[in-house]
Amino acid sequence: MRAIVLDPDREPVPDLVPDPGLAPDGHVVVRVEAAALNPADLKVVSGSVSGRFLRARTDPLVPGFDFSGVIEACAAGVGDLRITRRVFGHLPYSRANEQGSLADFVVVPADAVAPVSDDVGHRTAAATATTGSTALQGLRDVGRLRPGGRVLVNGASGGVGSHAVQIARLLGAEAVVGTCSAAKMDFVAGLGAEPVDYRRTPLAETPGGPFDVIFDAAAAASYRACRRLLTPDGAYVTTLPGPGLLLDLMWAVFSRRRVGLVVVESRRADLAQLDGWLAEGALRTPIDTTVDRETVAEGLARLASGAVQGKIAVDLS
Ligand SMILES: NC(=O)c1ccc[n+]([C@@H]2O[C@H](COP(=O)([O-])OP(=O)(O)OC[C@H]3O[C@@H](n4cnc5c(N)ncnc54)[C@H](OP(=O)(O)O)[C@@H]3O)[C@@H](O)[C@H]2O)c1
Structure with missing residues (x-):
């Protein structure tokens, strides 16, 4: 699958990585349409000590935590989630997490995602998750x-x-x-x-x-x-x-x-609450800038500059 990976100089560049494989029970495969950038990504990309507590050291290393997309496959035990449902969430801040959301697919527990309302765009949903x-x-x-x-x-x-x-x-x-x-x-x-x-x-x-x-x-x-x-x-x-x-x-x-x-967790009920507020216009996610696969490095540089008001979204569609 396509992904953004860190090259030997820790620059984020588009590349191909192995497909995620089958989802275990209770998990869904999400085709990622949009992601968003967080200070945690700066820590992971820089290779800092704090970044090593936020996700596993893998090779290749795909950054990104937030995602919004469409369910591509469901394993057993995922409740009412179905293929083609639009969902969003975020990957855990954990040394055990080997995935990044700046990729075509993520495999996530069903209770760590919530449906995205029709009126809410993928970029907004991704930029709201974490x-x-x-x-x-x-x-x-x-x-x-x-x-x-x-x-x-x-x-x-x-x-x-x-x-x-x-x-x-x-x-x-x-x-x-x-x-x-x-x-x-x-x-x-x-x-x-x-x-x-x-x-x-x-x-x-x-x-x-x-x-x-x-x-x-x-x-x-x-x-x-x-x-x-x-x-x-x-x-x-x-x-x-x-x-x-x-x-x-x-x-x-x-x-x-x-x-x-606070140590954030991707929880279905909380994500559903956020989606509901977004859909009714009660909550706004200010998107400062949207970058794409080719310009992720520019988005990270803008985030590091301190100039951002709100969020930087990543369009992966
Ligand atoms: N514990 C968790 O689960 C969890 C989850 C998410 C994020 N975080 C952490 O939370 C922090 C904030 O994340 P974020 O996404 O909001 O980052 P962000 O979008 O980069 O925003 C950083 C904010 O810090 C403000 N700031 C910088 N220096 C300041 C100071 N001396 N006094 C007051 N405000 C100051 C900035 O204000 P100006 O731009 O106006 O200067 C800006 O509003 C990060 O360290 C992130 O890693 C933790």
């Missing part, structure tokens, strides 16, 4: 956001943040404040947040609190730095593990405030 799920699982499950809550999203202009601002509203947040760089203030305001330039206002001085949830989508802060902005039983949720998180967890031990890490 970051929409991260925002939903981070705010609802880790942050335990309740209707009427107040939310601060740190890094509101990125993939996770742009979904988090909107999903906080959809979960009933009364107010959402979003930090970003100066050039992206209008973009963040358009998503439904009160924008704050993080270069001008230190996080600890962000107006609009106290917050029930501080969602550090950019993983650029710490609980220690912003705990005074939280309500007495508020939650600080981050997207990256590390030594700082351990310190945060210890710091919060004697407090009613909580510190949590």
Whole structure:
């Protein structure tokens, strides 16, 4: 099958790789129509240590996590999924994952995909899978956001943040404040947040609190730095593990405030919720740029530049 593979210089180039083979029970084969790029792809492509925790080291190595496409084959035990159904999802951030979504096919568990509504395009679905799920699982499950809550999203202009601002509203947040760089203030305001330039206002001085949830989508802060902005039983949720998180967890031990890490999972119910919001126009996935097989390297360079507002989609149709 066709795929994007990393050449010896770790440049992503189109090539041919072996077909995926038969799907085991409970799995479907998806013909990928679109994918999307994430910071995780930058880590995998660069060969960094953190990238080695996100997927297996294979040769050839096909990058990509998000996908949207059409079911090409079903094994036994996939419930109501059928050949030709449009579905989307994302591959796991796991050292056991040997696949990349920048390929003609992926083989995935049936409960890790959800149908894509007719009104939702493959690029939009793919670009929603990881970051929409991260925002939903981070705010609802880790942050335990309740209707009427107040939310601060740190890094509101990125993939996770742009979904988090909107999903906080959809979960009933009364107010959402979003930090970003100066050039992206209008973009963040358009998503439904009160924008704050993080270069001008230190996080600890962000107006609009106290917050029930501080969602550090950019993983650029710490609980220690912003705990005074939280309500007495508020939650600080981050997207990256590390030594700082351990310190945060210890710091919060004697407090009613909580510190949590979201580790995204591709779950049918959450993907279906995201698809429903997209189909009814309640959730928007801002696509900054679409690249194709030949221009994936340019998409990764744009993502690395920090200029992106929202997501970069990859058209593989
Ligand atoms: N734990 C998980 O399961 C999981 C899942 C998905 C993603 N992630 C991680 O979450 C992080 C964000 O992902 P993403 O897709 O949103 O990345 P992205 O699209 O590249 O966005 C990065 C965001 O970080 C903001 N930012 C950069 N420096 C900042 C600072 N000092 N203070 C506040 N904001 C700052 C950027 O704002 P400006 O552009 O306005 O400067 C931008 O909004 C990545 O590290 C990714 O690996 C984790």
